[in-house]
Amino acid sequence: MRDWSAFEIGYDVPALPGMALSDVQTPALVVDLDALERNLDRMRTHAAAAGMRLRAHAKSHKSADIAALQIGRGGACGICCQKVSEAEAMVRAGIGDILVTNEVRDPVKLDRLARLAERARIVVCVDDPENVGPLSRAARRHGVTVEALVEIDCGAGRCGIRPGAPAVGLAQAIAAAEGLRFAGLQAYHGPAQHIADPAERAATIAAAADVTARTVSLLWDAGLACDIVGGAGTGSFPFEARSGVYNELQCGSYVFMDADYERIRAEDGGRVGGFENALFVLTSVMSRPRPDRAVCDAGLKALAVDSGLPRVFGREGVRYDGASDEHGVLAIDGGDVAIDERIRLVPGHCDPTCNLHDWFVALRGETVETLWPVTARGKVF
Amino acid sequence: MRDWSAFEIGYDVPALPGMALSDVQTPALVVDLDALERNLDRMRTHAAAAGMRLRAHAKSHKSADIAALQIGRGGACGICCQKVSEAEAMVRAGIGDILVTNEVRDPVKLDRLARLAERARIVVCVDDPENVGPLSRAARRHGVTVEALVEIDCGAGRCGIRPGAPAVGLAQAIAAAEGLRFAGLQAYHGPAQHIADPAERAATIAAAADVTARTVSLLWDAGLACDIVGGAGTGSFPFEARSGVYNELQCGSYVFMDADYERIRAEDGGRVGGFENALFVLTSVMSRPRPDRAVCDAGLKALAVDSGLPRVFGREGVRYDGASDEHGVLAIDGGDVAIDERIRLVPGHCDPTCNLHDWFVALRGETVETLWPVTARGKVF
Numbered sequence: 001m002r003d004w005s006a007f008e009i010g011y012d013v014p015a016l017p018g019m020a021l022s023d024v025q026t027p028a029l030v031v032d033l034d035a036l037e038r039n040l041d042r043m044r045t046h047a048a049a050a051g052m053r054l055r056a057h058a059k060s061h062k063s064a065d066i067a068a069l070q071i072g073r074g075g076a077c078g079i080c081c082q083k084v085s086e087a088e089a090m091v092r093a094g095i096g097d098i099l100v101t102n103e104v105r106d107p108v109k110l111d112r113l114a115r116l117a118e119r120a121r122i123v124v125c126v127d128d129p130e131n132v133g134p135l136s137r138a139a140r141r142h143g144v145t146v147e148a149l150v151e152i153d154c155g156a157g158r159c160g161i162r163p164g165a166p167a168v169g170l171a172q173a174i175a176a177a178e179g180l181r182f183a184g185l186q187a188y189h190g191p192a193q194h195i196a197d198p199a200e201r202a203a204t205i206a207a208a209a210d211v212t213a214r215t216v217s218l219l220w221d222a223g224l225a226c227d228i229v230g231g232a233g234t235g236s237f238p239f240e241a242r243s244g245v246y247n248e249l250q251c252g253s254y255v256f257m258d259a260d261y262e263r264i265r266a267e268d269g270g271r272v273g274g275f276e277n278a279l280f281v282l283t284s285v286m287s288r289p290r291p292d293r294a295v296c297d298a299g300l301k302a303l304a305v306d307s308g309l310p311r312v313f314g315r316e317g318v319r320y321d322g323a324s325d326e327h328g329v330l331a332i333d334g335g336d337v338a339i340d341e342r343i344r345l346v347p348g349h350c351d352p353t354c355n356l357h358d359w360f361v362a363l364r365g366e367t368v369e370t371l372w373p374v375t376a377r378g379k380v381f
Numbered sequence: 382m383r384d385w386s387a388f389e390i391g392y393d394v395p396a397l398p399g400m401a402l403s404d405v406q407t408p409a410l411v412v413d414l415d416a417l418e419r420n421l422d423r424m425r426t427h428a429a430a431a432g433m434r435l436r437a438h439a440k441s442h443k444s445a446d447i448a449a450l451q452i453g454r455g456g457a458c459g460i461c462c463q464k465v466s467e468a469e470a471m472v473r474a475g476i477g478d479i480l481v482t483n484e485v486r487d488p489v490k491l492d493r494l495a496r497l498a499e500r501a502r503i504v505v506c507v508d509d510p511e512n513v514g515p516l517s518r519a520a521r522r523h524g525v526t527v528e529a530l531v532e533i534d535c536g537a538g539r540c541g542i543r544p545g546a547p548a549v550g551l552a553q554a555i556a557a558a559e560g561l562r563f564a565g566l567q568a569y570h571g572p573a574q575h576i577a578d579p580a581e582r583a584a585t586i587a588a589a590a591d592v593t594a595r596t597v598s599l600l601w602d603a604g605l606a607c608d609i610v611g612g613a614g615t616g617s618f619p620f621e622a623r624s625g626v627y628n629e630l631q632c633g634s635y636v637f638m639d640a641d642y643e644r645i646r647a648e649d650g651g652r653v654g655g656f657e658n659a660l661f662v663l664t665s666v667m668s669r670p671r672p673d674r675a676v677c678d679a680g681l682k683a684l685a686v687d688s689g690l691p692r693v694f695g696r697e698g699v700r701y702d703g704a705s706d707e708h709g710v711l712a713i714d715g716g717d718v719a720i721d722e723r724i725r726l727v728p729g730h731c732d733p734t735c736n737l738h739d740w741f742v743a744l745r746g747e748t749v750e751t752l753w754p755v756t757a758r759g760k761v762f
Contacts, residue, residue, distance in 0.1 A: 014762050025466075025489060025762045059706060082707040083678075085406075102707065103667045103676075105721045108406060127668055130720065158708055159668035159676050190705060286484045287508055287540035295484075295540050297464075300687050300733045301761045306704070323687070324571060325440060325732050326463040326483065326761060327539055339511065340486045351706050352681045355737070358759050378739050378758075380682045380707060381395050381406045 015361045019368045022342055026284040027298035029357040029374075030344070033364050035278035036066075036255055040074035042274050043254050050241035050249075053077045055099055055230065057252030060351045062086065062376035063360060064093030066255060071095070078121070080250050084109045085379035091120045093375055099123040099230065101186060101250065103151070103159055105131060110138040117144035123228070125151040125186045127161045132173045132180070139179030147183040148174045149228060152215060154187040154208035163211040168218050175224060184226035185219075187212040188250060193235030194260065194307075198267045205239035213245045235264045235272055255279075258350040260307040280313060280344040281353065282361070283328060285337045294330040294337045298345060299323045304352035310345035320345060355380075396742045400749040403723055407665040408679035410738040410755075411725070414745050416659035417447075417636055421455035423655055424635050431622035431630075434458045436480060436611065438633030441732045443467065443757035444741060445474030447636060452476070459502070461631050465490045466760035472501045474756055480504040480611065482567060482631065484532070484540055486512060491519040495560075498525035504609070506532040506567045508542045513554045513561070520560030528564040529555045530609060533596060535568040535589035544592040549599050556605060565607035566600075568593040569631060574616030575641065575688075579648045586620035594626045616645045616653055636660075639731040641688040661694060661725040662734065663742070664709060666718045675711040675718045679726060680704045685733035691726035701726060736761075 014028035024030070047054040056070040057080040067090060070076040078097025081087040087098050103125055104113055116122050117139065126132065126148045139146045150171050153160030161167050167185070175182040189208045195201040208231070216226050230248040232240035234257075240246040253261055256279035257271075266272045283298035300323050303310050310328075312318045317335025320328055328345075330337060337343065347353040354360075360372040395409035405411070428435040437451040438461040448471060451457040459478025462468040468479050484506055485494050497503050498520065507513065507529045520527045531548050534541030542548050548566070556563040570589045576582040589612070597607050611629040613621035615638075621627040634642055637660035638652075647653045664679035681704050684691050691709075693699045698716025701709055709726075711718060718724065728734040735741075741753040 023489070025487070027761055105667045106406070106665055107721075108404070127670065128720070153670060157674075158705070158710060159670060161670070284487055286486045289508065289534060289539075289541060293538075297762075300685065300730075301736045304681065305687050306681050324539070329539060339509070340488075349681075355682045356759065356761075378737065380408055380737075381678075 013359055013371060015368045015371060017368050017370055021282070021363060021366045021368070024282055024342070024361055024368065026282050026342065027302035028282045028361050029354060029359065030280050030282045030361045030363055032278045032280070033362050033369060035276050037073065039255050039275050039278055040069060043251060044075040046237070046241070046273060047075065047249055052241055052246065053248045055080055055248045055250055057101070057250050058090060058376070059086065060252035061255060061354050062374050062379070063372050064090055064095060064375040065372040067095050070255070077248070080252070083380055084112050085381050086376040087116055087122070088112065089376035089379050091116050095120065097121045099149070101125055101188065103127055103131065104135070107134060110134055111141070114138035114142045114144055114146060117146050118142060121147070123147040123149060123183055125149050126170065126174060127151045127159050129170050129173050132177050136177035136179045145179060145181050147181045149184050149186040149230065150174070151186040152212065154189055154211050154231070155204065156189045156191055158190060163215045164218060167215050168222050171219055171224050172222065182224055184228035184230065185212060185215060186230050187246070188231040188233070189236065190233070193233040194264065195235070196263050196265060198265050201236055202239050205236050205243070209240065209243035209245045216245060234261055234275070238266070238272065253350055256350045258307070259311045259346045259348045277313065277346050279347065279350055281310065281347055283343050283345055285330070285339055285341050285343065288337070288339055292332050294332055296328045296330055296343060297326065298328050299326045301325055302356060303345065303347050304349045304356065306352065307349035310347050313344040313346050315343065318343070394740055394752060396749045396752060398749050398751055402663070402744060402747045402749070405663055405723070405742055405749065407663050407723065408683035409663045409742050410735060410740065411661050411663045411742045411744055413659045413661070414743050414750060416657050418454065420636050420656050420659055421450060424632060425456040427618070427622070427654060428456065428630055433622055433627065434629045436461055436629045436631055438482070438631050439471060439757070440467065441633035442636060442735050443755050443760070444753050445471055445476060445756040446753040448476050451636070458629070461633070464761055465493050466762050467757040468497055468503070469493065470757035470760050472497050476501065478502045480530070482506060482569065484508055484512065488515060491515055492522070495519035495523045495525055495527060498527050499523060502528070504528040504530060504564055506530050507551065507555060508532045508540050510551055510554050513558050517558035517560045526560060526562050528562045530565050530567040530611065531555070532567040533593065535570055535592050535612070536585065537570045537572055539571060544596045545599060548596050549603050552600055552605050553603065563605055565609035565611070566593060566596060567611050568627070569612040569614070570617065571614070574614040575645065576616070577644050577646060579646050582617055583620050586617050586624070590621065590624035590626045597626060615642055615656070619647070619653065634731055637731045640692045640727045640729045658694065658727050660728065660731050662691065662728055664724050664726055666711070666720055666722050666724070669718070669720055673713050675713055677709045677711055677724060678707065679709050680707045682706055683737060684726065684728050685730045685737065687733065688730035691728050694725040694727050696724065699724070
C-alpha cells in the first residue's frame with residue numbers, strides 16, 4: 001500500500017506522479033500517453049495530406065494541457081470550444097485562437113465573449129440576423145473585433161440558418177457591422193459522425209458539402225470571401241477533407257476514441273483515421289457476490305452511458321453489463337476478476353465522460369507520469 | 382442586463398444572490414426553496430408516523446448545505462454516502478454521522494475511511510468475510526471504532542452476501558474483530574424503486590423484508606442485535622416503513638424528485654410521498670431555426686439522460702426532444718419560446734444531474750436567495 005498520509009491533498013486527487021497504475025484511486029480517468037501521442041501524429045498527417053488546417057475541438061477533453069499538445073505536436077491552428085465559459089477557461093490557460101462553434105444570445109454571455117477578444121482571437125457562430133446587433137454592440141463596448149461564421153444547417157437539423165440566400169444575407173449584415181468581421185461558414189454535420197456505414201456517411205457529407213459549396217459560391221458572387229469553411233468530426237473528416245470545399249477540420253474525439261466511434265468503419269473496413277484507444281476509466285472490483293457477477297466502482301457518475309455502456313479493455317470473458325449511480329455490474333463468463341483488481345473501461349462516449357472528472361491521470365506504460373486538470377470541467381454556461 | 386463586470390469571479394458562478402431568475406447564466410441547477418422545504422417536512426412526517434429514523438442519502442445532492450437541512454429541519458439522524466471521497470467531503474463540512482452504503486476494499490480507501498472515524502461516527506457495509514481483517518486493521522491503526530453493517534442481497538442482484546446463515550457468519554466475524562462494531566443489516570433493493578406499479582413494488586419489498594426479517598431473527602438467536610436495519614428509497618419507502626423489520630429509511634431523491642420518479646405511482650394513484658419538483662435545470666433558448674424547432678443550451682453535460690430525457694416544466698406545447706453534448710432540441714407543437722428565454726427542465730434522473738454541476742442556485746420564488754456548492758461533486762473515488 002502506497003502511503004498517502006504525508007500528502008493530505010492526495011485525498012482530492014486520484015493519483016500522484018510516479019505511482020503504479022495499481023495504486024491509483026478509482027474510478028479515475030486515465031490517458032495512455034503513448035497512444036495519445038500517436039493519435040496526435042496521425043491527425044497531423046491526415047490534415048497535412050489534405051492540405052487543410054486542423055482546429056481541434058476541445059469540448060472532447062476540456063483540458064488546456066491537451067489543447068496545447070494539439071497545437072504544438074499535433075499541428076492545430078487553434079481550438080474549438082462549445083461554450084463561452086469553456087472558452088474563458090482556455091483563454092485564461094493561454095490558448096490564443098478559439099472558435100466558439102455555437103450561437104451566443106444572452107447579453108451577459110455576449111459581453112463575456114467580447115472581453116475574451118481582448119486577449120485572444122475569438123470567432124463565434126451566428127445563425128440569426130437578430131444576433132448581429134447585440135454581438136456588434138458587445139464588441140464595440142470593449143473596443144475589440146469579434147470574427148463571425150455564418151452557421152448553416154447543412155442537413156444536421158439542429159442550429160443553423162438555411163444555406164444559400166438567407167446565409168448570404170446574414171453574412172452581409174455581419175460584414176457591415178462595426179466590431180465584427182465576417183470570417184466564413186460553419187457547416188458541421190453532427191449526426192453524420194455516428195453513421196456506421198462508410199458509403200452512407202460519404203453520401204451524407206457529400207450532400208452537406210454540396211449546399212456548403214453553393215453558399216460559398218453565392219458569397220463570392222456577393223463579394224464575400226470565406227477565410228474559414230469549417231466542419232467535420234472524427235467520424236466523417238476524410239469526406240470533408242476530399243470535398244474541396246472545407247478548409248478547417250474540427251475533429252475532437254480522435255485524441256481518445258471511444259466505444260461508439262469504434263463502431264464507425266472507414267472505407268477500408270478499419271477504424272476511421274487509424275486512431276486507437278487512449279482514454280480509459282480505471283475501475284476496481286469491490287464485490288464478488290456470485291461466480292458469474294462482480295461489481296466495480298464505476299457507474300453513471302464516472303461514465304457517460306448516453307451512447308452505450310463501456311467496453312472492458314483487454315480482458316476476455318468479462319463484460320460491463322449494467323450501470324447504476326456508483327456501481328457497475330460485470331458479467332463474468334469465461335474470465336475472472338479479483339477483489340480490488342484494476343480494470344480499464346473504454347467509455348461509450350468520451351466527451352461527457354471527461355466532463356465528469358476533475359483530473360486526467362496520464363500514464364506512460366503502467367506508471368503515472370503526470371496529472372492534468374480537466375480545465376473546463378463543468379464549464380457549460 | 383445585470384452588470385457582472387465588477388465581479389470577475391462571477392464568471393465562475395452562474396448567478397449572484399439577489400439576482401432575478403431571468404439573469405441567471407445557463408444552464409444552471411436551480412432549487413425551489415419553498416418546494417424543497419415542503420419535501421423535507423413531508424419526509425419528516427412520514428418517518429415520524431412510521432416510528433422510524435430517516436438517514437437521508439446525500440448521494441442525490443452531494444451538498445453539505447442540504448444535508449444540514451435534512452438533519453435539522455428534516456429530522457434526519459444522519460446521512461448516507463456512497464463513496465469514501467463523498468464521506469470525506471461531508472465530514473470536512475461538519476456532518477457527524479455517516480453510513481457509507483457500499484463496500485470498501487482498496488487498502489488506501491480503508492485507511493481513508495478509518496481516519497474519518499476520528500472525526501465522525503462512521504458506519505460501512507461489508508459483504509465478504511475477507512473484508513473484515515483489512516477493515517479491522519485500518520481501524521486499529523487509527524485507534525478508532527468503525528461500525529459495520531452486513532449487506533445482504535435481498536433480491537436486488539448487485540452487491541451483498543446471501544441472507545440467512547452466510548450473513549450470520551459474517552456478522553459474527555465482524556463482532557469478533559478488534560476496532561469494529563457489528564451494527565446491523567443493510568438491505569436495500571435498488572431496482573424496486575423504479576417499479577411503476579404499486580402492487581408489484583409492494584410484493585418485491587415484501588419479499589426483501591421477509592429474507593431480512595429471517596436474517597434478523599437468526600442473528601438474534603446468535604446473540605447479535607441489529608441496531609440498524611437499513612434500506613428503502615424514495616420509490617419504495619412506504620412498504621419498508623410498514624414492514625416492521627426496517628428501522629432506518631435511506632431515501633434521497635425525495636428532496637428534489639425527478640422525471641423518472643414521477644412515473645412511480647403510490648397506492649392511491651398519486652405521487653409517492655406527495656413529493657413535488659424542487660430541482661430544475663434552467664436553460665435558455667439560443668437558436669430558433671424553424672417554427673417547429675428551438676435549440677436550448679442544456680445537453681448531455683448539463684443533464685443526465687440515463688433514465689430518460691428531461692420534462693419541460695410548466696409549459697404547454699414545448700417538448701425536450703433530443704440531447705447532444707451541449708445542445709437540447711425542443712420540439713415546438715402548439716407552444717412558443719423566444720430567444721434567450723429561460724425554461725425549467727425537470728431532469729430525468731436527479732442524482733447524476735447534480736453531479737454535473739458546481740453550484741445549486743437556490744431560488745425563493747423568482748429571486749436568487751443563495752448559492753450552495755455541490756460539496757462532493759465528482760467525489761466518486
